[in-house]
Amino acid sequence: MNEVVEKVAPLAEPAGKGMAQGTDKAVVKKEPTILVCDGNEAAAWGIVLSRPDMVAVYPITPQSSLAEYVAQFVADGVLDAELVEAEGEHSVLSVLHGAALAGARTYTASCGQGLAFMFEPYFRTPNLRLPIVMSIVNRDGITPQCVWGGQQDAMTVREVGWVQLFCETVQEVLDTIVMAYRIAEDRSVMLPVNVNHDGNYLSNGIVRIELPDQAEVDDFLGTPDVNWHAALDPDRPMGVDPLTGGATGPGPALFVGYRRGHCEGMQNALRVIVEVHEEWARRFGRRYAPLVEEYRLDGAEYALVTIGSMAGAAKDAVDAARERGDRVGLIRIKTLRPFPVDAMVAALDKLRAVGVVDRAVSYGWNSGPVHQETLAALQYCSKRIPCLSLIGGLAGADLTQAHFERAIAATARLLDSPCPRAPVWLNAEDR
């Protein structure tokens, strides 16, 4: 019999009973350990399974409990890692830079203002090609003051060069964190990965999840080798990040080479993300669309484009609409960076109209960031497809099935009416 561990007060008993390291491996393997937990705890379990050498943390709502879970896991010996309680997010990521250059597998989590404060080393991380994994527990940006969920944080930094994955469910948070290390540390990629999970909805939503077996995960991840390309090691002395370009020195070609290599690593990541998700499905039995999920696009005339946890309510709305006979489907973007142009074009080409729902805004375009990304992909489609921007879920606002039914109706109008330039503000009337 498998053991079912109900964890309503996880901090009081973080080690849990019958974890993957449990007594009868064969039984555990067949009948995975079950946890009931929220997304932040699931992320922390993903970190336990990934065995990082170093974790650096600084608290920020709604990430804080994730940092606490990891700290408690280290205190209880569940996770054998160096824990650095740095004095701010800027240092959190800087500590991990040093650690990774000394060969460490590393992890941190942040969001919102923490990510903003972290920006200076954050900007540098992918350029140093450090395979750091970092959760963003997505939070809207101040001002106005708010501590609630929203994706403005991750969307604002999407041009910096990190791989960005967005999860729909708590289980996907855990699984994606483990997969993120394989993607980040792949020698053809060597880039940091953000695993995004929506603040409030995923960070605090408690559900049943399955915990993969530790030995299986160890086999899946292999031994980390993160500083073969750039190391700060007296046994392999080298200068890391010398001055490039300019009027003196080795000339612009060196700088261009770094940038170009970074771009190629990003494109390689598209392939690696697919391969890793395939292998995950084979080994652990859970299959996720690695780049772009097509939901009920067969026979659909139009669709919503979503990202993150909102897809759950949106799929319910799509199901209800299909029952009524509306020919609507859904596209969920899992991988925003690198942007999966081919997968996106393949999905969009099946449609005559799309409505893109964003939980962030793109200032100056008067629409949402994912809407902008979709517009860019549309130019590769075989025909012109009208594309509406819908913005909702800002600062933790609820995106219910009713909101998505309105979104479906607004998108359906594109089939026989011109596409409005202005976005639809889904929560504008919510009080």
Next chain:
Amino acid sequence: MTATPTIAFDAARCDGCGDCMNACASAKSTDGKLAQARIHIIRDAESGRWGVAQCRQCGDPRCASVCPAAALEKGDDGIVAWDAGRCVNCLICTAGCTFGGIAFSAKEGYVVKCDQCAGAPQCVAACTRGALRYVTTAKLYNRWGELEDLFVPGLGGCQGCNTELIMRHTLRRVGSNTVLATPPGCIPGMGSVGYNGMLGCKVPVFHPLLTNTASMLTGIRRQYKRKGRNVTALALAGDGGAGDVGFQSLSGAAERGEQILFVCVDNEGYMNTGAQRSGSTTYGAWTATTPVGEGARGKTQDAKNLPLLMMWHGCEYVATASTAFMEDFYAKLEAALDASERGFAYLHLYSPCTSGWRFPSASNIEVARKAVETNFAVLWEYRREHGLKLSRDIDDPAPVTDYLKLLGKFRHLDAAQIAHIEQHVAEQAQVMRELAAMRPGDGLFDRSPSNFLNAAG
């Protein structure tokens, strides 16, 4: 190693009489002929002055390093000794030595060199003019000479800058099992990371961000500790990166007791970017952003005392040092390195800037010395277990104006500004005296700095 004796030569006193050569030949050669002497006085044709060719008993003797038979070895007594049993008479040593200190003797049939006559050199005894003296060398020069130079030859900075001196000697002492962080500023400007695609150090080196030096070193040091390796995490940082924009990461690492050796080279401003004001710029100083004009007369605030701020973090070790007092600097470097095995060690070096402070490039060490002799910069040392100690007497300082008048950045000061500086220097000395009189058991850390400073003032 202890201090070792050496033969010092003063060209100004030498008249070329040759008594030294005669004495040596008599003592060391069976035939007593001058050609057999281990010391030779030679006249320079151009200057007309006399020079000496004699074994210098080098700290890192080239004769020994090129010897294929290990016949030459520097002993604990400081003498480079020759072993007849090992010598194969290849004479490579005579080419290796650039001082004419070892030569082949046809009479003896092998190489001969000075052995200082077992502590009673006959050449010195024979010199009546005092041109040759038998003296004990300062031990640090022997020690430093033996340590590997881990920094690129030459200087990438401004002429007369002492930062290269600091880097070279710090790296020599800290050694090669080190990861070096040189945040943006004058330090990498010296060539540590290299501006031509080449590396300026023999140790792994990197540019952190200006803001995160102590944090990056935290990750490096901790990861190596985790892997069972004792790698020194060393920072050579400017005062802006340490005390202004990077102060948060410095403070955090110090508070956590990270095992880091953090050397702050304080040139009192952002000198690499063109001499702008920093929190370490002192009152009244001209900088590019505190200019002198009709309505402004330099900086209007006192500098923050960064080393004292670090002491209040309860670091393992904090000290101030100056390149005008190298023995003191070296002792502190040694103590800081040792302390960095246990916790955070912070070393603050006053580093006069020839370009930004506006003084002749030949005066750097003189400026550094005057800063200390006038109490403008106070040298002290703090150990967690012992409290704070002054490194030299501060009760009888030279007038501050002796220091101020050396520097173009203070040229515009009026009487009121000078009075302000004099008062600040006196108050600072008084605070340091009070701190030095306290011991950890006196509740050094039970009192907040502001209370303490109020009480001291």
